[in-house]
Amino acid sequence: MQHACDNWFVAFFEGALIILIMVRIIKSMRGSIPFIRRIPGLNAIDEAIGRATEMGKPILMIPGILGLDIVSLQALNVFTHVTRTAARFATPIRMCVCDATLYTISQEVIQDAYQAEGKPELYDPDSVRFLSDQQFAFAASVAGLIQREQVAATFFLGSFFAESLIFAEVANSVGAIQVAGTVMTTQTPFFIAACDYVIIGDEFYAASAYLSKEPVATGSLVGQDYAKLLLTFFIVLGSIIYTVTGYAGGPHVPLIHTLFADGGWNALLHSIRHLF
């Protein structure tokens, strides 16, 4: 674990990234809503809800199999949109969670979504279910539920692992239209293979911000774009320095390499003192 006192450059750099993001969030909160590019996968969300409404079958939502974290909270943002749209057409929903803490939050979020649409009577407490906190027991139970209830649309958004293909294949076998998105690089290929629409990597956060229109989420997304731009600048700069100096490893490490390692700040100060 790297600590701030090991490398003050890294601490300041992270501070700069935080400031960038915070500035954008504050601007957003003051009413300057930033532009966010629409992701193709988002159109699929309404399409999937429409299909379930036409068939009169339930929509299944799973916010990953990890506990309360940023990814699952972003998934809940998207599910709020799904639930609100489903509530408008009185389409039944099912939400399966794998974590007790997330279960409590999910219940409140789904109930709030129904209330926000002015249809609190449609909220069914049994629609949000805690099945198991063990990975494959959860997977077996979800697979059974998909087949028993013959769900028409599925939304797998969050952190998934080896069970991703079990969910996607079983839902595919009952002919459900599937929208999936995960930040787990190793599971994205399985969703691409078995689902109709896939939200890849960071698109997941963008989808959540786009649908929720929350100033914090949208501002944070734009701030992160700036952060990515800054990091890209450093990577390109570092590579140019490596190419010019012809560095391919060895003891005489360029300063930019040292900056991102333990003692990086000391190395910078040492170089500045050496110059004068």
Added chain:
Amino acid sequence: MKLTDRTIGIIAVICLIPISFGAYLYYLRFGQNGLNIFLGGLVTLAVYSTLYRENPIYRFVEHIYLGLAAGYGVVIAWSEVLSTQWYDPIFKQHQWLWLWILPLAIMAYFVFSKKHSWISRIPLVILSGFAAGTIFQGFVSQYFPQIQDSFKSLRPTVYTLQNPDPSPAAHILSISGAINNAIFLITLTSVLTYFFFSFEHKKKAIRGYAQVGRWLMMIGFGAIFGSTIMTRFALLVDRMYFILIEWMHLGHPIA
């Protein structure tokens, strides 16, 4: 002909008689371990029965699995968490400060009270705060070494296609190594371009470069898919070995 749930259920009940007899024979011949293997084989087949369609046998095993997982979770919660990290430090090592967790845990149970359910949000907020702090610290440990490793030289140190000394201590960059680095940088920057959301990809150059990123990602996903499928096949082979060799004794076990 599609079998109904009732037919499958009746078949399962009828099968219980030879299954019980088989289990008894296994127990007589192989002892407790044999009985475990016999039950393991049956459960495996019951789970595979869902490949035909969802049926009462699968449902029965699914619920047993859920029940076992719940029981296992309780045991693990006590033996791995509560006992070792809470009960023992307080009551055996007399570190009384750990008692402060108790009111927080009790607060979580207020979720069942309609009037005081707001109290249950306090531990959630504290947990979220802890999670946010850990993520800040984890960000540096996880991403900064990656940034450092992303600095790549595009100038070969030797003008040969292959590296004459591939040991890391030699610090040699051949032409193929430089090409490899160039592919890495193009992939990294193009994928990053694809993931910019705060502006429309209208300009032809940006749109084209983002498309390159998308294609390169898909190639990467294909490679991940292939290698993971290989692993899954290894798991299938292992299960088939269990069914055919250990359960049905259709061959000799591998020594």
